[in-house]
Amino acid sequence: MVNEERRKFLGICLGGITASAAVVVGYPVYRYLAPLQKEHAAGKVVIPEQEVPAGGARFFEYAGSTAVLVRKQGGDLVALSAVCTHLGCIVQWEKEKQDFLCPCHAGRFSSEGVVISGPPPKPLAKLPFVVANGVITVG
Numbered sequence: 001m002v003n004e005e006r007r008k009f010l011g012i013c014l015g016g017i018t019a020s021a022a023v024v025v026g027y028p029v030y031r032y033l034a035p036l037q038k039e040h041a042a043g044k045v046v047i048p049e050q051e052v053p054a055g056g057a058r059f060f061e062y063a064g065s066t067a068v069l070v071r072k073q074g075g076d077l078v079a080l081s082a083v084c085t086h087l088g089c090i091v092q093w094e095k096e097k098q099d100f101l102c103p104c105h106a107g108r109f110s111s112e113g114v115v116i117s118g119p120p121p122k123p124l125a126k127l128p129f130v131v132a133n134g135v136i137t138v139g
Protein backbone atom coordinates (compact mmCIF):
# COMPACT_ATOMS: atom_id res chain seq x y z
CA MET A 1 0.00 0.00 0.00
CA VAL A 2 2.74 2.43 0.99
CA ASN A 3 4.77 1.41 -2.08
CA GLU A 4 1.82 2.09 -4.38
CA GLU A 5 1.33 5.57 -2.93
CA ARG A 6 5.05 6.22 -3.24
CA ARG A 7 4.96 5.10 -6.90
CA LYS A 8 1.99 7.37 -7.58
CA PHE A 9 3.76 10.32 -5.93
CA LEU A 10 6.97 9.70 -7.88
CA GLY A 11 4.94 9.42 -11.11
CA ILE A 12 3.33 12.80 -10.46
CA CYS A 13 6.73 14.35 -9.70
CA LEU A 14 8.28 12.87 -12.83
CA GLY A 15 5.36 14.12 -14.95
CA GLY A 16 5.75 17.62 -13.52
CA ILE A 17 9.48 17.66 -14.18
CA THR A 18 8.95 16.42 -17.75
CA ALA A 19 6.26 19.06 -18.42
CA SER A 20 8.51 21.83 -17.02
CA ALA A 21 11.44 20.67 -19.15
CA ALA A 22 9.23 20.64 -22.25
CA VAL A 23 8.16 24.26 -21.59
CA VAL A 24 11.72 25.42 -20.85
CA VAL A 25 13.07 23.87 -24.07
CA GLY A 26 10.01 24.23 -26.28
CA TYR A 27 9.09 27.89 -25.71
CA PRO A 28 12.37 29.38 -27.07
CA VAL A 29 12.15 27.05 -30.07
CA TYR A 30 8.55 28.16 -30.68
CA ARG A 31 9.47 31.86 -30.40
CA TYR A 32 12.33 31.37 -32.87
CA LEU A 33 10.21 29.53 -35.43
CA ALA A 34 6.94 31.47 -35.05
CA PRO A 35 6.23 34.19 -37.63
CA LEU A 36 6.57 37.81 -36.57
CA GLN A 37 3.73 39.05 -34.45
CA LYS A 38 1.25 41.29 -36.25
CA GLU A 39 2.05 44.49 -34.31
CA HIS A 40 5.72 44.23 -35.31
CA ALA A 41 4.98 43.36 -38.93
CA ALA A 42 2.46 46.16 -39.35
CA GLY A 43 4.22 48.78 -37.19
CA LYS A 44 5.28 52.20 -38.36
CA VAL A 45 8.54 53.87 -37.40
CA VAL A 46 8.74 57.61 -36.79
CA ILE A 47 12.07 59.42 -37.18
CA PRO A 48 12.67 63.19 -36.92
CA GLU A 49 13.85 64.61 -40.25
CA GLN A 50 16.91 66.25 -38.68
CA GLU A 51 18.28 62.78 -37.85
CA VAL A 52 18.90 62.18 -41.56
CA PRO A 53 21.36 64.86 -42.73
CA ALA A 54 22.15 65.48 -46.40
CA GLY A 55 24.44 62.73 -47.66
CA GLY A 56 23.82 60.70 -44.51
CA ALA A 57 21.99 57.55 -43.52
CA ARG A 58 19.98 56.56 -40.46
CA PHE A 59 19.57 52.85 -39.70
CA PHE A 60 16.60 51.61 -37.66
CA GLU A 61 14.60 48.49 -36.84
CA TYR A 62 11.55 47.96 -39.01
CA ALA A 63 9.19 44.96 -39.09
CA GLY A 64 11.68 42.79 -37.26
CA SER A 65 14.58 43.64 -39.53
CA THR A 66 17.06 46.44 -40.24
CA ALA A 67 16.13 49.31 -42.54
CA VAL A 68 17.76 52.58 -43.52
CA LEU A 69 16.78 56.10 -44.50
CA VAL A 70 19.15 57.95 -46.83
CA ARG A 71 19.05 61.63 -47.70
CA LYS A 72 20.84 62.05 -50.98
CA GLN A 73 23.09 65.06 -51.56
CA GLY A 74 20.27 66.70 -53.52
CA GLY A 75 17.92 66.35 -50.53
CA ASP A 76 15.72 63.49 -51.73
CA LEU A 77 14.90 60.81 -49.16
CA VAL A 78 14.93 57.05 -49.78
CA ALA A 79 13.78 54.32 -47.36
CA LEU A 80 15.21 50.86 -47.95
CA SER A 81 15.56 47.49 -46.34
CA ALA A 82 19.19 47.20 -45.21
CA VAL A 83 19.16 43.43 -45.76
CA CYS A 84 21.42 42.41 -48.64
CA THR A 85 19.55 40.45 -51.31
CA HIS A 86 22.43 37.99 -51.68
CA LEU A 87 22.62 36.14 -48.37
CA GLY A 88 21.01 38.57 -45.96
CA CYS A 89 23.87 40.50 -44.37
CA ILE A 90 23.21 44.08 -43.27
CA VAL A 91 24.64 46.64 -45.68
CA GLN A 92 26.72 49.61 -44.53
CA TRP A 93 26.42 53.19 -45.75
CA GLU A 94 29.63 54.55 -47.28
CA LYS A 95 29.21 58.30 -46.99
CA GLU A 96 32.29 59.14 -49.07
CA LYS A 97 31.05 57.07 -52.01
CA GLN A 98 27.35 57.75 -51.36
CA ASP A 99 26.48 54.08 -51.73
CA PHE A 100 26.02 50.89 -49.72
CA LEU A 101 28.61 48.15 -49.26
CA CYS A 102 27.70 44.67 -48.08
CA PRO A 103 30.52 43.52 -45.78
CA CYS A 104 29.95 39.82 -46.47
CA HIS A 105 30.80 39.48 -50.17
CA ALA A 106 31.44 43.09 -51.24
CA GLY A 107 28.09 43.60 -52.94
CA ARG A 108 27.55 47.27 -53.69
CA PHE A 109 24.25 49.16 -54.01
CA SER A 110 23.53 52.75 -55.06
CA SER A 111 21.81 55.17 -52.68
CA GLU A 112 18.57 54.10 -54.41
CA GLY A 113 19.29 50.45 -53.56
CA VAL A 114 20.16 49.44 -57.15
CA VAL A 115 22.87 46.76 -57.49
CA ILE A 116 26.14 48.33 -58.72
CA SER A 117 28.44 45.31 -58.39
CA GLY A 118 28.96 41.98 -56.68
CA PRO A 119 26.73 38.95 -56.20
CA PRO A 120 23.40 40.48 -55.02
CA PRO A 121 20.69 39.34 -57.48
CA LYS A 122 18.15 42.09 -56.75
CA PRO A 123 18.02 45.68 -55.51
CA LEU A 124 17.41 46.51 -51.85
CA ALA A 125 13.67 46.55 -51.14
CA LYS A 126 12.15 50.04 -51.07
CA LEU A 127 9.95 50.93 -48.09
CA PRO A 128 6.98 53.32 -48.15
CA PHE A 129 7.27 56.53 -46.15
CA VAL A 130 5.72 59.97 -45.73
CA VAL A 131 7.19 63.22 -44.46
CA ALA A 132 5.02 65.66 -42.52
CA ASN A 133 5.76 68.36 -39.95
CA GLY A 134 9.47 67.51 -39.78
CA VAL A 135 8.81 63.82 -39.13
CA ILE A 136 9.45 60.84 -41.41
CA THR A 137 7.01 57.96 -40.95
CA VAL A 138 8.12 54.65 -42.48
CA GLY A 139 5.54 51.94 -43.08
Ligand code: FES
Nearest residue numbers: 084086087102107
Ligand atom coordinates in the same frame (compact mmCIF):
# COMPACT_ATOMS: atom_id res chain seq x y z
S1 FES B 1 25.39 38.78 -48.43
FE1 FES B 1 25.67 40.70 -49.33
S2 FES B 1 26.99 40.33 -50.98
FE2 FES B 1 26.69 38.39 -50.11
